Amino acid sequence: MNTYLPNDDLPKHEPLEPGLISGSRLERVLKAGKFAVTAELNPPDSADPDDVYEAARPLGEVADALNATDASGANCHMSSIGICSLLTRAGYGTVYQISCRDRNRIAIQGDVLGAAAMGVRNVLCLTGDGVGAGDQPGAKPVFDFDSLSLLRTIRTMRDDGVFLSGRKIKTPPRLFLGAAENPCIEPHDWRPIRLGKKIDAGADFIQTNYVFDMPVFENFMRRVRDLGFDKRVFILVGVGPLASAKAARWMRSNVPGIHIPDSVIDRMEKAKKPAEEGKRICIELIQQIRGIEGVSGIHVMAYRREHQVSEIVLESGILKGRAVSDKARL
Amino acid sequence: MYRIRLFSVRHARAFEWIYKRVENMMVLMDPVFAKIGYNRVEKPIALLERGVKGLLFDCQMCGQCVLSSTGMSCPMNCPKQLRNGPCGGVRPGGYCEVKPQMKCVWCQAWEGADRMRENTRIHDVLPPVDRRLQGSSSWLRVSREKAAELRESRNAGKTAVAKAFSEARKIEPATAPLVPEPKNAVDREVRKT
Numbered sequence: 001m002n003t004y005l006p007n008d009d010l011p012k013h014e015p016l017e018p019g020l021i022s023g024s025r026l027e028r029v030l031k032a033g034k035f036a037v038t039a040e041l042n043p044p045d046s047a048d049p050d051d052v053y054e055a056a057r058p059l060g061e062v063a064d065a066l067n068a069t070d071a072s073g074a075n076c077h078m079s080s081i082g083i084c085s086l087l088t089r090a091g092y093g094t095v096y097q098i099s100c101r102d103r104n105r106i107a108i109q110g111d112v113l114g115a116a117a118m119g120v121r122n123v124l125c126l127t128g129d130g131v132g133a134g135d136q137p138g139a140k141p142v143f144d145f146d147s148l149s150l151l152r153t154i155r156t157m158r159d160d161g162v163f164l165s166g167r168k169i170k171t172p173p174r175l176f177l178g179a180a181e182n183p184c185i186e187p188h189d190w191r192p193i194r195l196g197k198k199i200d201a202g203a204d205f206i207q208t209n210y211v212f213d214m215p216v217f218e219n220f221m222r223r224v225r226d227l228g229f230d231k232r233v234f235i236l237v238g239v240g241p242l243a244s245a246k247a248a249r250w251m252r253s254n255v256p257g258i259h260i261p262d263s264v265i266d267r268m269e270k271a272k273k274p275a276e277e278g279k280r281i282c283i284e285l286i287q288q289i290r291g292i293e294g295v296s297g298i299h300v301m302a303y304r305r306e307h308q309v310s311e312i313v314l315e316s317g318i319l320k321g322r323a324v325s326d327k328a329r330l
Numbered sequence: 331m332y333r334i335r336l337f338s339v340r341h342a343r344a345f346e347w348i349y350k351r352v353e354n355m356m357v358l359m360d361p362v363f364a365k366i367g368y369n370r371v372e373k374p375i376a377l378l379e380r381g382v383k384g385l386l387f388d389c390q391m392c393g394q395c396v397l398s399s400t401g402m403s404c405p406m407n408c409p410k411q412l413r414n415g416p417c418g419g420v421r422p423g424g425y426c427e428v429k430p431q432m433k434c435v436w437c438q439a440w441e442g443a444d445r446m447r448e449n450t451r452i453h454d455v456l457p458p459v460d461r462r463l464q465g466s467s468s469w470l471r472v473s474r475e476k477a478a479e480l481r482e483s484r485n486a487g488k489t490a491v492a493k494a495f496s497e498a499r500k501i502e503p504a505t506a507p508l509v510p511e512p513k514n515a516v517d518r519e520v521r522k523t
Contacts, residue, residue, distance in 0.1 A: 101410075105458060127410060127417040130428040141410065148414035149458040164458075182418035190440045193453065194415045201414070201455045209418055256419030256427045 013171060021158070021204065022176035024121030025093040026065040029297075030205065030234045035290065035318050036297030038095060038207065038236055039063035039309055041087075043077035052078070052086045058306050062313040065093035065122055067207070067299070071102060073255060074134025081115050088119035095178060095207075096120045099128030104144040105153070109163055112154055116173030124178040124207060125150045129256045148201040151179055155202030179203035181235075183220035184213045184259040192223040195233070205234040207299040212260045212281075214288055221292050230294030237289045240301040241308050242278035245269040279308050286316040335388045335407070336433065342402040342442035345386075349398055353476065356469055360477035368470060376467040393463030393471065399451040401442020406459075408435040413456045415439075 016023045019031065029036045039059040044051035059066055068083035084094040096115045098108060112123065127147045131139045145153065153164050154177060161172040179198040183191055195206065211217045217237070224230055242248045242260075245268040252260045264281060271277030289295055298318070302309045313319060338345055363371050376391070383389030383404075387397060390406035396413065397404060405413050409428035416436035419427030424437035443452040463471075513520050 127412060129419060130409060132428060143410045143412070144461075145458050146410070146412040146414050147417075148455050152455055152457075180418060182420075185418070186420050186422065186424045186434075187416065187437045187440055190415075197415060197453055197455060200453075257417075259422075 013174075016174070022121040022174045024065065024176050026095070026122050026205070027176040029064045034322060036234070036236060037063050037313055037318070038065045038067055038297065038299045040067045040069060040299070040301040040303070041083065042303060042306060043069055043080075043083055045077055047078075049086050052083050053090060055306065056087055056090070056092055059300075059309055060092055062310050062319065063093075063300070064297075065095050067095040067097055067124065070097040070099040070126070070128070071134070072097075072099075072129065074101065074129050074131045074136070074139070076135060081111055081118075081120075084115055084120045085118040093122070094120055095122040095124050097124045097126060098150065099126045100143050100145045100147060100150055101128030101131065102139075102142055104142055105164060108145065108150065109153065109157065112157060112173055112175070113169070116175060121174065122176045122178060122205075123154060124180065125154065125203075126180050133254075133256055147179060148198060151177060151198060151201040151203055176204050177202050178205045178207055180209065181206050182209040182257050184209070184211060184216045185257055188216070188220070191220060192227060192229065195224060196227060196229050199229060199233045203233055205236060205296075207236045208238045209257055210238045210240055210260075210301065211285065211289065212264050214285070216259075217289075218292065221294055225294050234296040235294060236297040236299040237295055238299045238301055239282055239285050239289070240303070241275075241282040241305050241312060242268055243305060244274040244278070275305075275308075278305075279312055282308075282312050283316045286312070286318060290316075290318055331385070331388070332432070334386060335403070336438070338386050339401060339403045339438045339442040340445075342445045343447065345402045346398065346446045346448070352469070353472060356473035357476045357480065360473055363470065363473065368474065372467055372470060375470050376465070379467050379469050391465050391468075392459050393466040393468050394459060395468035395472070396456060398446075398448070399443075399454065399456065400436075401439040401444070401446060401452060403435050403439040403442050405435060405439065411459070412436065413459065415452075 020027060026036060026038065039062070041052075041055050041059060044055060056066055066087060068080040068087070069077070070080040071077060080097050084096045087094045098111070100108075103111070115123070125147045127143070131137055131141045154173075154175060156162060156164065157169060158172050158175055158177075161169045163169065179201070181191065181195050181198070185191075198206070221230070224235070242251075242264070245265050248260050248265050248268055251258050252265075267281065268274055268277055286298055289298060300309050300313065302312075380389065380391055383391075383395075387402065387404045388407050389395075389404055392406050405411065409426065410417055416434055417427065420434045420437060421427060421430060424434050426432045426434050439452065443449050
């Protein structure tokens with residue numbers, strides 16, 4: 001016997017039930033018609049695995065999968081693939097975020113295989129924020145792929161079992177493919193069509209950026225339903241609690257792609273306890289989003305407010321009728 | 331020039347028409363180019379292409395021109411060089427995330443595409459850029475590819491089976507092949523040995 005084989009319980013490549021592509025918990029929940037919850041994990045600036053587990057614990061109680069960001073905002077943190085590897089071993093469902101900013105097609109295709117081998121079953125394909133937004137603006141931007149050519153490439157690896165070069169992959173990765181959408185920013189008229197393009201490129205699910213502007217989002221969804229896209233892809237809508245009016249203003253002007261209407265900021269400004277108000281706004285938004293036809297779940301991004309995530313999800317009532325104890329476990 | 335680039339997008343329909351004509355001419359020239367040798371014409375045509383498209387579209391000579399699918403707004407001017415639509419960082423008013431003083435190349439692209447006759451080409455997913463082709467002539471590449479395609483469709487009229495079953499040729503080309511068959515594919519005796 002080969003003594004170098006580690007004896008751990010990594011998920012093995014066993015046959016899948018019909019109708020499933022990856023067998024991930026997120027895929028099962030969505031395909032069973034339940035309202036799914038994913039949550040973004042704040043990646044540590046640390047080499048200690050305990051820091052990852054600590055960040056995951058409060059989110060794991062209520063989320064079907066945890067998103068590990070890939071240097072979001074072009075800021076350096078522990079890598080997405082490292083976090084996903086640790087968390088899948090600990091039994092969490094993960095979404096491996098891949099940004100096109102930092103790696104070329106050779107690195108990305110290799111990482112996809114590596115991640116799949118480590119038990120990752122969900123991938124989110126992103127363009128990535130420009131390097132100028134982050135802590136190392138002197139870095140070389142790569143952008144070899146864009147999010148759509150990345151989606152199509154991973155779909156080709158999964159479904160046709162070949163790299164983009166045509167070279168054969170012995171055991172293709174089993175992945176549930178995600179893409180991002182930003183429904184509340186320009187060009188408004190073409191955002192739904194771009195969503196359709198992402199479905200054509202290979203997206204199985206969509207996670208949107210923050211939605212704070214319900215009228216704009218409802219318009220977007222109306223168009224998406226008219227085009228029939230809600231039947232072809234699962235849409236998880238991005239939400240999160242604001243900490244204060246000042247923080248909201250800062251986000252709006254410094255984080256790329258975030259639209260917060262003045263009415264929301266006014267409400268934060270007038271509140272006596274801004275953090276409580278931020279939580280209440282988030283819960284109200286979730287309840288409104290829950291009622292929109294064509295929405296399959298929410299994606300909670302609570303940067304530095306992770307302690308509120310569990311309360312927000314439970315108080316919103318979207319998990320009613322579902323066991324919470326087994327959440328985020330594979 | 332930024333302002334000429336915006337002008338070109340505003341007149342995307344006219345440029346679409348001109349582009350079609352140029353393309354047809356280039357395809358017609360294929361036998362001439364082939365005779366002279368594509369490697370000989372590459373340099374002068376690439377130089378001409380760089381001058382014309384550089385002026386009109388701020389062309390970066392990626393070698394795989396997709397202007398007809400992007401509303402005559404060159405996607406290589408996007409700081410992220412996206413080939414399939416705007417990123418999620420577009421600023422209010424349709425300005426670029428990375429260069430806030432510049433209009434988003436992809437917001438422009440959709441506007442340009444809306445003005446064009448073939449306004450749904452922008453919906454198709456495009457592959458990543460082949461970086462080896464940087465600096466080479468895209469016009470000649472299109473001319474070669476289209477001419478090859480045309481040759482095939484012209485040949486399609488030449489064999490009786492392919493002519494009689496022209497729809498089959500489109501959906502199941504193996505049922506009415508045109509390419510010369512290798513000897514062991516058609517001769518059962520040869521295949522046995």
